[in-house]
Amino acid sequence: MSPLSFDLQLLNACAALLLLLSFSMLSQRRIVNLVNLLALQGALLCAATLLVAWRTGQGHLYLSAALTLALKVIGLPLLLHRLIRRLNVYWDAEPVINTSGTMLIGLLVVVFSFGLAQPISALASTATRSTLGIAIAVILLSFLTMITRRKAMSQVVAFLSMENGLFFGAMSATYGMPMVVELGVALDVLVAMLVLGVFFFQIREQFDSLDLHHLESLKEGE
Amino acid sequence: MDVSFSYLNACLAVLLAWGAIGLAGMIRPRSLGIAARTLFPLGALCGIALAVLAVLSIATPAERAVLPLGLPDLPFHVRRDPLASVFLALLGAASAGISIFSTGYFRKGEGALPGLLCLEYHVFLASMGLVLLADDAYAFMVAWETMALSSYFLVTTQHRIPEIRSAGFLYLLIAHVGAISILLSFGVMQGGSWQFTFDAMRAAHLSPGWATVAFGLAMFGFGAKAGLVPLHVWLPEAHPAAPSPVSALMSGVMLKTAVYGVLRVSFDLLGTPQWWWGLVALGLGLLSAFYGVIFAAVQTDMKRLLAWSSIENVGVIFTGVGLTIVFHGSGMGALAALALIATLYHCLNHAFMKSVLFLGTGSVLHATGERNLGRLGGLIHRMPWVAWLTLIGVLAIAGLPPLNGFVSEWLLLQAFLFAGDVPRTFVNMLLPVGAAVVALCTALAGYVMVKFFGVIFLGQPREAALAGAHDAGLVERLGLLWLALGCVGLGLFPVQVIETLDVVARDLLKLPAGRWGGDWWLLAPAAARHAAYGPLALFGVTLIVVALAGLGVRAVYRRRVRRGPAWDCGFVRLDARMQDTAEGFGQPIRHVFEPFFQMVRELPTPFDFAPRYRVTVGDRLWTLLYLPLGATVRWTADRVARLQQGRIATYLLYSFVTLIALLALVL
Structure with missing residues (x-):
């Protein structure tokens, strides 16, 4: 097996860092830190996109890197920080499953994703195919974060991180989605963020808290 | 679509006229004068026209057309053949009488507004006509469902009464279970061509097994509408609930559309x-x-x-x-x-x-x-x-x-x-x-x-x-x-x-x-030597015999007829309550066929000074079949309802597990 070129090694390092960040998001209970991790994840994503763009010479990837930078590194984290201050939620409650348990499940998920990515990356022709497993792992870990959190705020952060994973996956499998799709997704995320922001205020107004277990009372019957 | 005269087009025009009459009722829905006194007679005229057209067309060969209705690429096909004509004649002639009667029947202040009633009634008529004319599964099901829904609303005209609402619900439930079965039957009958016109079903060659499945499903579905035992339970509930003209229409005409369906499926579509x-x-x-x-x-x-x-x-x-x-x-x-x-x-x-x-x-x-x-x-x-x-x-x-x-x-x-x-x-x-x-x-x-x-x-x-x-x-x-x-x-x-x-x-x-x-x-x-029946002769002879007997009696008892009090068998007082009652008249049957009934009797004791006798007769099938079925459905629903936890984390977990399972499946 020939040694990997330097830029590919750099890309793999980015991917590894992304995975590490996902794990730290899984265990992080301070919401402010969670948002910072998200911004960091965005920055890594931006760097990885730039690397791939430079390596493959695909012009549109520069644009999506810029988009990532504007939206995921600067825009959304700022918005989230403002929301945190306005809503005054700094800490998530005790997670549904304790942290070490969550981490163990996360490990299993990573193993599963790598197994899943194996046949796909064997078929893919991109230089970045080896990172596909990590992309899937990031998606599933973010999903896991959403499941284990109680505060709506952290669920939204996890949701955005999942979007990052998807983006990374698309890039490693096919050098990114078509520009139109990418723009659409970016817009979607922005709109979702705004709508969710409104929801936060509504939920707090109704239940005096952002803790989602209050929503259980909305269930039908009994 | 060809607009020249054909019996099919004329029949469709009548159905359209029924629809228009129904909508006209909604212009001033509160006016009994317009809805009942004007529109129902018009509906009756349409019925007579339909009956005449249908009778004239019975011996003519089948006609078909494609209507500019329905979904894109899925237009309504219609076809009129002798079988459809017979049932159209039935629909037209019977509904004419019922519409005339309805003109005088519906009163103010009884349940739904007259205009709404007029709409439901005429939509019901038109949909029954379309059921008979439909030549593809799509048009048939649309018409069939319209028929079920419009009749449901007619049954629940007086929807403020809880019994009527529950009778209507039972009817709707069984009608829909039947409709699903009919739909599945059509699904089997298309025979892999995925064409849902009746022509495609006629052309499909089903293996005997699948043909039997199709027939069984059709029998179940149409049987539910016709009220075959054990799917009959809605009939004795819905008919007392519905206004009488509606009962007449449902019993007289709608049940026959189910017979039409069975005949159509078994002899025409399945070959x-x-x-x-x-x-x-x-x-x-x-x-x-x-x-x-x-x-x-x-x-x-x-x-x-x-x-x-x-x-x-x-x-x-x-x-x-x-x-x-x-x-x-x-x-x-x-x-x-x-x-x-x-x-x-x-x-x-x-x-x-x-x-x-x-x-x-x-x-x-x-x-x-x-x-x-x-x-x-x-x-x-x-x-x-x-x-x-x-x-x-x-x-x-x-x-x-x-x-x-x-x-x-x-x-x-x-x-x-x-x-x-x-x-x-x-x-x-x-x-x-x-x-x-x-x-x-x-x-x-x-x-x-x-x-x-x-x-x-x-x-x-x-x-x-x-x-x-x-x-x-x-x-x-x-x-x-x-x-x-x-x-x-x-x-x-x-x-x-x-x-x-x-x-x-x-x-x-x-x-x-x-x-x-x-x-x-x-x-x-x-052959005439086996058995023969001449109704006119019988009628004539009966009339002559009755007339002769009457004349004979008159001749013999001329001027010696007098009216007096009826002999009261020596009782002191004979009053109306001593007549044979409905319960009393039915008692021998109740006794002979006792195993079929679920009876609750309340017999008074001999020392009771104000004795009361009460007997209620229930349908054993209700307790043996429907109640356990209902309980099973409820039990299952309760189990399924446990999925609904109310916790977002749980719902996310469902998605997560589904995702993992699907991914593992493709792996």
Whole structure:
């Protein structure tokens, strides 16, 4: 097996860092830190996109890197920080499953994703195919974060991180989605963020808290 | 679409006119004058037009068209053939009488607004017409569902009453279970072509197994609509709940669309039915006929009684369908045609006679406000028109010559008598038993009708309030008269009717064209020396004999007739409460067929000074079949409801697990 070129090694390092960040998001209970991790994840994503763009010479990837930078590194984290201050939620409650348990499940998920990515990356022709497993792992870990959190705020952060994973996956499998799709997704995320922001205020107004277990009372019957 | 004149286009125009009349009712929905007094007669005219068109078109070859309706790439196909014509004639003629009656029937302040009622009523009529004309599964299902929904709203006209709401719900539920089954049947019948036009289904070659599945599903689905036992439970609930013209329409016409569906599926779409399917239809038919009639005999609510009687008649009709399939499958074309003619004839007859009876109960209900037989009686003096016209319907449904009920049941029995020729050992031994059951049901139907007519119209009024009862208005009488004349006409001119139906039977059973043998006045299905029936002669002789007897009596007792008090058997006082009651009249049947009923009796003790006797008769199938079924559904639903935890984390977990499972699947 020939040694990997330097830029590919750099890309793999980015991917590894992304995975590490996902794990730290899984265990992080301070919401402010969670948002910072998200911004960091965005920055890594931006760097990885730039690397791939430079390596493959695909012009549109520069644009999506810029988009990532504007939206995921600067825009959304700022918005989230403002929301945190306005809503005054700094800490998530005790997670549904304790942290070490969550981490163990996360490990299993990573193993599963790598197994899943194996046949796909064997078929893919991109230089970045080896990172596909990590992309899937990031998606599933973010999903896991959403499941284990109680505060709506952290669920939204996890949701955005999942979007990052998807983006990374698309890039490693096919050098990114078509520009139109990418723009659409970016817009979607922005709109979702705004709508969710409104929801936060509504939920707090109704239940005096952002803790989602209050929503259980909305269930039908009994 | 071709707009030149054809019977099909004309029929479609009538359906469109019905739709327009319905919508016109919504212009001023509160106005009874517009909705009832103007639009219903127009609807009746449309009905007459449809009946005329359909009768004229029976012998003409099939016509087809594609309507510019429906979804893109999925237009409605329509087709009119002799079978559809017969049922269109039934729809037109029966609905004309019912519409005329409705003109005078609907009053202010009863449930839904008159305009809304007018809309639902005419949409109901138009959708039944479309069911008969539809030539693809899509158009058929749309029409079928429209029919179910519009009739549901008609049943729940007085929706503020909880019993009526629950009756409506039961009807809707069974109608939809049936509709799903019909849909699945169409799904099987397309046979892998994924074309849902009826032409594609005719062309599809199904293996015998799949054809049986399709037939079974169709039988279940249409049986639910027709009220075959054990899917009959909605009928005795829905009919008392619905306004009388609606009951008449549902029982007289809508049930027949289910018969049409079974005939269409088994003889047209599936091509050649297997002979043993006939035994299934026959068995269910006989069971329904018997079950219906014994329950009719023990009812105390007059509309419930008629509903059970409808179950009986549907049973008789399905017996005919079954017999047709058995004969057809055994290659006995002429006998199959005879059985099919009997079936179609009974459909026509039942439409007329049951409509008369239901409308008659409507008039009684309006005059007295009472549905309970125990509070009626002696109404023949106060409502002579309704009483005499109802009497015609009663005699017809009891199967007495020279009225129409006799003809079709006689034809059916004739068909049964040839069952010995079926080349299958057990079948030709068992079929005569079926003939015996039909005969028993006919006899019991007579008993039921004596009870129905006797308790309502004869004897003394059981309540003082009945003295104020008034006869039906002019238009109501006209509607009843139309339908009663239908009963008489179908009874007196059977040869003409049968000649027409013969064309249909030959077309549907793909028999060579031929002419029905026989004279214009004498009906002889096989050979005149076997059995023959001349209704006009019978009627004439009966009239002459009655007239001579009357004259003779007058001559002998001339001027020696005097009126005096009736002999009271030595009792001190004879009052109206000493008459035979509905319960009393039904008691022998209740006793003989006791295992079929679920009875709760309250007998007074001998020392009770204010004794009360109460007996309620329930349907065993309800407790044996429906309640456990309902409990199972509920239990399952409760288990499924546990999925709903109310916690977002749980819901996310569901998605997560699904995602992982799907990913693992592709791995």
